[in-house]
Amino acid sequence: MPRAGESWGRYPRVEQRMVRLVDRDAAMPAFDGHALPHGNGRSYGDSCLDPGGTLLHARGLDRFIAFDPATGILRCEAGVTLAEIIELVLPLGWFLPVTPGTRYVTVGGAIANDVHGKNHHRVGTFGHHVRSLELLRSDGSRRNLVPGASGGWFEATVGGLGLTGLVTWAELQLRRVPGPYLETENVRFGNLDEFFALSRESADRFEYSVAWIDCLASGHACGRGHFTRADHATQLLSKRPPAPGQGLAIPLTPPVSMVNRLTLRPFNAAYYWRQPAPRKRQTSHLLPFFYPLDGIRDWNRMYGPNGFLQYQCVLPPSEAHAGIAALLAEIAKSGSGSFLAVLKEFGGRPSPGMLSFPRAGTTLALDFPNTGDSVLQLLGRLDRIVDEAGGAIYPAKDARMPGASFRRAYPRWTDFRDFVDPRLSSGLWRRVME
């Protein structure tokens, strides 16, 4: 029976079937028409949805297969979440080499979107740390894939949007850490020039860096925000910051979005001025640093019944300053946007996947309540700025990018097509291939 499904952005809502997978050695389940592997549904738009098809729900493939605490090599099933990996390995002095802003994603999902983290400028993407994986195709065949030696299958599958087959297990190289704490420094900055200066200054000195910006500030204050940079704490601490507790929850979906013109401007201004000193250093547990939103359960309900759209793009270095300024001016003019707009500079390490999103340049990410035509028109105007700058939009966050923008920004889609499993598809894929 088809049933209503949605992704993290709760837009769009589609009808699809679902099959739950629990055994990595079992044959590919039978399904009518087309299907799509599914992880934990933490993508925002329609890249993890298959309207009219069947989701192959892989979260039940949740077993660890092997872990060597001497080398940090972990083999696990693809439905294991990053949260489960952290729980296993952090007490043993290991951590994820790359992590996105939520730990509730699966290994399969992290591979299929070749996700990035706050240390992209140092270590590249999640895919750079995958040593091998198994791919199950809809015809029942299995392939063991390794980087650079599997005839392009590995490079198609990393960042391959789940379209090359089902990843059943993967082997990852984790990174050593001295403990669960970070030395962080938070620097308030007044505009985009200061952001770029801080970013340049931090790249060689800090492993992690990211900025929150006030997307409604305009004129001379355009791009103002807080720049956070951090390294793993190496000192033995006499006073240990506590591990985060249970946190808050949004218990119900409010009838209208809590993020709107009335709430956004005062929240952003108050957040900007929350730290009286221009610089603040502290030692903190790594969980709230990497996963600030994981502390609020079901925060995606905050945007009301119509959901929201995330917009994440990257602009190449030569166009980044002017292009980000133009995007922010357009957003400020609209009065729409989110509490947290994130700005970060990617490093130059080429991503391993044919369709990977990360590339050298500056990435901007923010949410917009789904207000219908007005938000779609705004995002269309942002697309034009990104297209003119030669940038790219992140498929994992997208529900509406035009096919022409995708094909321009991901020119290797023509090579990638040869690796697509003929029985797998997604809402996003059909849309951008039209």
Ligand SMILES: Cc1cc2nc3c(=O)[nH]c(=O)nc-3n(C[C@H](O)[C@H](O)[C@H](O)COP(=O)(O)OP(=O)(O)OC[C@H]3O[C@@H](n4cnc5c(N)ncnc54)[C@H](O)[C@@H]3O)c2cc1C
């Ligand atoms: C709060 C929040 C913060 C985020 N921060 C970041 C960030 O900093 N950086 C970043 O890069 N992303 C970020 N994301 C996006 C998220 O990391 C990706 O969308 C991720 O791919 C979601 O993984 P998932 O397990 O939920 O997979 P899903 O969303 O269910 O699926 C994602 C893709 O993976 C495919 N897939 C899933 N499992 C398999 C499998 N076993 N085999 C083959 N394909 C599979 C699906 O077909 C789909 O194409 C964030 C998301 C949230 C909600």
